[in-house]
Amino acid sequence: MNKKRRGNKESAEGRKIVMATKEQTSVSEQFRTIRTNIMYSSVDKPIRSVLFTSATPGAGKSTIAANMAIAYAQAGKRTLLLDADLRRPTTHYTFEVMNRIGLSTAIVSDVELVDLVKHTDYDMLDLITSGPIPPNPSELLSSKRLEQFMNTLNIHYEMIIIDSPPLLSVTDAQILSKRADGVVLVTNVENNNRNQLLEAKDLLNRADANIIGLLLNQRDVRSGGKDGYYYYESASEKSWQHNLKHKTP
Ligand SMILES: Nc1ncnc2c1ncn2[C@@H]1O[C@H](COP(=O)(O)OP(=O)(O)OP(=O)(O)O)[C@@H](O)[C@H]1O
Numbered sequence: 610m611n612k613k614r615r616g617n618k619e620s621a622e623g624r625k626i627v628m629a630t631k632e633q634t635s636v637s638e639q640f641r642t643i644r645t646n647i648m649y650s651s652v653d654k655p656i657r658s659v660l661f662t663s664a665t666p667g668a669g670k671s672t673i674a675a676n677m678a679i680a681y682a683q684a685g686k687r688t689l690l691l692d693a694d695l696r697r698p699t700t701h702y703t704f705e706v707m708n709r710i711g712l713s714t715a716i717v718s719d720v721e722l723v724d725l726v727k728h729t730d731y732d733m734l735d736l737i738t739s740g741p742i743p744p745n746p747s748e749l750l751s752s753k754r755l756e757q758f759m760n761t762l763n764i765h766y767e768m769i770i771i772d773s774p775p776l777l778s779v780t781d782a783q784i785l786s787k788r789a790d791g792v793v794l795v796t797n798v799e800n801n802n803r804n805q806l807l808e809a810k811d812l813l814n815r816a817d818a819n820i821i822g823l824l825l826n827q828r829d830v831r832s833g834g835k836d837g838y839y840y841y842e843s844a845s846e847k848s849w850q851h852n853l854k855h856k857t858p
């Protein structure tokens with residue numbers, strides 16, 4: 610518990626979006642496949658908000674959330690990327706926008722949505738950054754105001770992609786899982802640990818979260834980590850058992 614998050618110095622430089630073009634690159638194709646898999650993961654109740662979280666820091670949540678948001682926007686869905694990591698937010702770096710106001714501002718004060726939302730260079734994709742880092746993120750995220758704010762966002766957007774902190778460090782993602790139709794657990798193949806994944810899954814289950822998938826994020830070591838590699842499994846018990854048995858060290 611309370612493991613230190615990776616001390617990577619964040620800046621716009623070094624954070625990249627791979628869904629930048631409509632080209633049929635294999636990585637972009639993988640994000641489109643994940644989008645399709647998420648759609649099929651729930652037939653009766655369409656998934657309109659997905660929380661991306663992980664057991665431990667640095668799994669690639671923010672990278673995946675940003676690229677998935679673009680994948681949804683490119684599919685013609687009115688999409689919002691919501692940076693709900695109120696501790697180590699990065700979406701404002703990724704999209705190179707200001708973070709003077711954002712989610713934390715919306716929770717503690719009355720701000721018009723139009724003043725909060727940042728349009729991105731991608732058609733159909735809006736962004737709400739974290740806003741200033743508050744002293745009490747968990748309290749803010751479990752507030753009634755956050756619930757009301759999410760209800761408002763649900764009216765305006767067809768898909769909301771939520772970025773969050775890791776589960777085993779703080780309770781934020783567990784709290785946020787109640788506000789999302791589905792949760793995808795991201796794990797970095799390099800630092801994969803079966804017990805931590807199971808612990809994370811347990812925390813989500815205890816929060817009654819709808820875990821819809823496990824996403825393995827693998828840096829391509831041959832290209833010096835330049836290209837990503839993403840593998841999505843649905844959250845059926847069978848897949849989980851398979852993943853945890855065969856895909857973790
Ligand atoms: N598949 C990938 N290929 C190459 N680089 C990657 C890949 N996934 C993530 N990265 C890089 O690894 C670093 C950590 O990724 P990211 O910030 O998305 O992780 P995170 O889970 O959001 O971390 P945190 O727990 O601190 O929020 C970033 O610099 C990102 O650009």
Ligand SMILES: [Mg+2]
Pocket residue numbers: 670671672694697699772773
């Ligand atoms: Mg992150």
